[in-house]
Amino acid sequence: MKTIIIGGGKIGYYLFKTLRERGRQVTIIERDKETCGKIAEDIDGDIICGDGTDLEVLKEAGIEEAEIVAAVTGTDEENLVICQIAKLSFSSMKTIARVNNPKNTTMFKNLGIDNTVCSTEVITNLIEYALNEEDYRIVNTFGRGSMVLAELTIRETVTWCNKMIKELLLPEECVFVSVMRGEEVIYPKGDTGLQNNDKLLIVTNYSVLAELVDELYDGGKRKWKSRKMKLQA
Template structure:
């Protein structure tokens, strides 16, 4: 799988290193000559000195054969132009753009960019969901915080303790992913029983997580049961 990275800053540099270590075919484009020389000295990789918004530069990088374009420069406008050129002129299968201003994320997706990565948004989301709780923790967030991967610690006072997965009353917006029991990872089935000291990993959204946490640690799951009966 051939990948072209445009932008040789910290993100582009580390992305190149990671992909090369994993055995991928990677070419990097950077407009700063000194940065290009440094990267070329550090890694045995194809590094092109040029403007990633120019067709001839992209062609020199082998964009016709590339499956993925990752535009990670420090300018949103430049990243958008690069991805649009890749999509419209070369029909690249997948485009990934770095978005520096979170307000531009929706625009990028509307204009057909396959994936966007906004470090500002990711960090803000991690801060927002960094609950200082012993009972649960946020492992990661996805889709600008709309999806949350969380770990819930179970004790003997929780409503889920000593209950089978099939007997739990969960909202449709919550999926039980795994159970961590000591060093063991359990992929739960209906008959799997949740025990004290287990850690239950779920995927859900912000509002549902808040309700689950309240019910799990502050009074059982009566609220879900009542909502199911109505």
């Protein structure tokens, strides 16, 4: 998975650094030569000095192979243009835009930007989880990016399979919204059973989602205090 970051300010710098530390394939574009030099002194990675609104610069950065473009400059207008260029040139690409003025959030979404966020941590988490993974994906974010609506796919190998909802245990800050079984949408009750290939919609935060993904798909050991599943009212 390749990510391209445009903007080498504080958010872009720490986003680039964090993703590199996590082993992600990432390139950063920054137009200021001095800023590029400072980034290069601290971080070993692909750094391109150029205008992120220039399609040729984006191609040099490898946008044709990228799956995510994160525009995190200090200007909302520039972030919007970058994401629109990415969308128009490569329609399947995920776009994430930093929004400096919260009033622009709705406009950005109406213009086709996939995610609009305001902090480094939220942007990093979106890149970690926003892609359509085989077993889980983020459907939407809200609360200024602090909460997520996530879809988890039940497999035969996970502990939740063939159990009723009332038997499930979850960490705090996690609400069970619905079960999708093929074309059928099931509103969860205590005696609703979970089957192979069911898709669960939950509302939670990023840290809890990471724990759930690790527990369900990566063989983790539960780190939270057990409690009964909450159902959406």
